[in-house]
Amino acid sequence: MxxxxxxxxxxxxxxxxxxxxxxxxxxxxxxxxxxATSPVYGGACLNLAFTNxxxxxxxERNRAMFLSEVGAVDGLDTRxxxxxxxxxNFRVWPLITLRQVHSDIIRFVDSPGGAHLVGDxxxxxxxxxxxxxxxxxxLPVILADSKHRTVGVFHAGWRGTLRRIVExxxxxxxxxxxxxxRYIKAAIGPGIHACCYQxxxxxxEKFESQFSYAAKLFREVxxxxxxxxxxxxxxxxxxxxxxxxxxxxxxxxxVEANRQQLxxxxxxxxxxxxxxxxxxxxxxxxxxxRAEKGKTGRMMAVAGIKQSKKRQS
Numbered sequence: 001m002x003x004x005x006x007x008x009x010x011x012x013x014x015x016x017x018x019x020x021x022x023x024x025x026x027x028x029x030x031x032x033x034x035x036a037t038s039p040v041y042g043g044a045c046l047n048l049a050f051t052n053x054x055x056x057x058x059x060e061r062n063r064a065m066f067l068s069e070v071g072a073v074d075g076l077d078t079r080x081x082x083x084x085x086x087x088x089n090f091r092v093w094p095l096i097t098l099r100q101v102h103s104d105i106i107r108f109v110d111s112p113g114g115a116h117l118v119g120d121x122x123x124x125x126x127x128x129x130x131x132x133x134x135x136x137x138x139l140p141v142i143l144a145d146s147k148h149r150t151v152g153v154f155h156a157g158w159r160g161t162l163r164r165i166v167e168x169x170x171x172x173x174x175x176x177x178x179x180x181x182r183y184i185k186a187a188i189g190p191g192i193h194a195c196c197y198q199x200x201x202x203x204x205e206k207f208e209s210q211f212s213y214a215a216k217l218f219r220e221v222x223x224x225x226x227x228x229x230x231x232x233x234x235x236x237x238x239x240x241x242x243x244x245x246x247x248x249x250x251x252x253x254x255v256e257a258n259r260q261q262l263x264x265x266x267x268x269x270x271x272x273x274x275x276x277x278x279x280x281x282x283x284x285x286x287x288x289x290r291a292e293k294g295k296t297g298r299m300m301a302v303a304g305i306k307q308s309k310k311r312q313s
Contacts, residue, residue, distance in 0.1 A: 011035065011046055011069045012285070016187035016273040019142065019303075024149050026093075026130065027142055027303040028070035029189040029275070031285050035062040038297070047287070047297025049134050054297065067092040072130045072304055093130045093304060096122055100134065100155050104163035106172045120160050121169050123152040125177055130304040136287040137279050139191035139254055140301030141166050145173060147183040151303040156191075156258050158199065162206055167261040181266030187273040189301050192290060194219065194253035196280035204250055207257070217257050221249045 012033035019027050035046030036058035046062050047054050067073065072093040094112035098119050105119030110126045122131040131153045133140055138157035143166075145151070154160070154169050173179035207214040255274055262272055279288040287296045 013069050018185045018273050024306050026071045029301050030299045041297045048300045049298030095130050097132050102157050102159040104165045120155040125150040127305040127307045130302050132300045132302045134298040136289040136298050137192040140189040142187045142303045144185045145179040148177045150177040161257050166258050170265045184267045185271050190275045190277040192280050193278035194251050197252050199252045217253050219251050
């Protein structure tokens with residue numbers, strides 16, 4: 001799949017090429033590079049979540065730097081230094097986040113209020129708000145309606161994908177904003193890929209019960225055992241044909257699952273950008289909950305709408 005994502009300078013923020021073509025849109029996918037010092041997560045890193053192990057000061061500073069880097073700022077902040085965002089002299093946009101629960105709940109927002117939102121998707125048509133979801137293996141997905149100038153961000157782990165959160169996100173954008181799928185530009189950001197996302201039989205069974213194309217979302221790999229291969233007689237079993245089978249590993253292609261949902265609702269294939277970066281493979285650049293055994297930070301995918309010149313005047 002072609003690499004339509006490329007790194008920016010400074011904090012190493014990733015952006016999707018299709019979304020960059022929309023002059024009214026602010027967006028970005030964070031990485032772990034070049035943030036405030038955090039020894040717990042391997043030195044200076046851009047952790048953007050208030051985790052139990054994170055310094056609140058460091059997270060606030062990282063968030064301010066990240067918002068400035070993606071362009072979610074309106075000018076110099078003239079308030080006293082104690083009232084500004086830490087480490088930032090600019091007036092940054094309100095950051096709208098969620099308490100994510102691996103659901104298909106999507107929230108419409110039109111103001112900075114609602115500080116305790118629960119769900120896994122956000123949509124808006126209001127300029128000057130920055131929608132955000134946090135990830136460390138699950139997929140971040142950004143949708144932008146190029147006709148109506150509206151955006152949505154979605155958190156798609158296997159549970160959210162099973163519940164069709166991205167597919168429902170398109171539906172919610174149509175319900176609230178009149179969005180037609182042919183005008184949607186979509187970007188699936190860095191997440192765990194099929195090379196590393198091992199799941200159990202129960203996950204495959206759940207997907208098979210919901211999607212006609214589920215078979216092509218999974219691959220099996222038979223475990224190898226050099227000792228067993230060299231001395232097969234040591235592993236004879238009582239049941240026929242006389243040898244016990246090695247267990248199989250099952251891997252889920254979460255990226256393709258979400259791409260299929262976008263196609264199913266009418267998003268054009270050429271309007272879907274997919275990051276080639278696997279979080280589990282690239283812990284030098286990205287946080288991975290699985291690869292780092294739960295001791296890791298969080299990245300953000302953000303999107304917002306710029307104020308028009310008419311509105312600013």
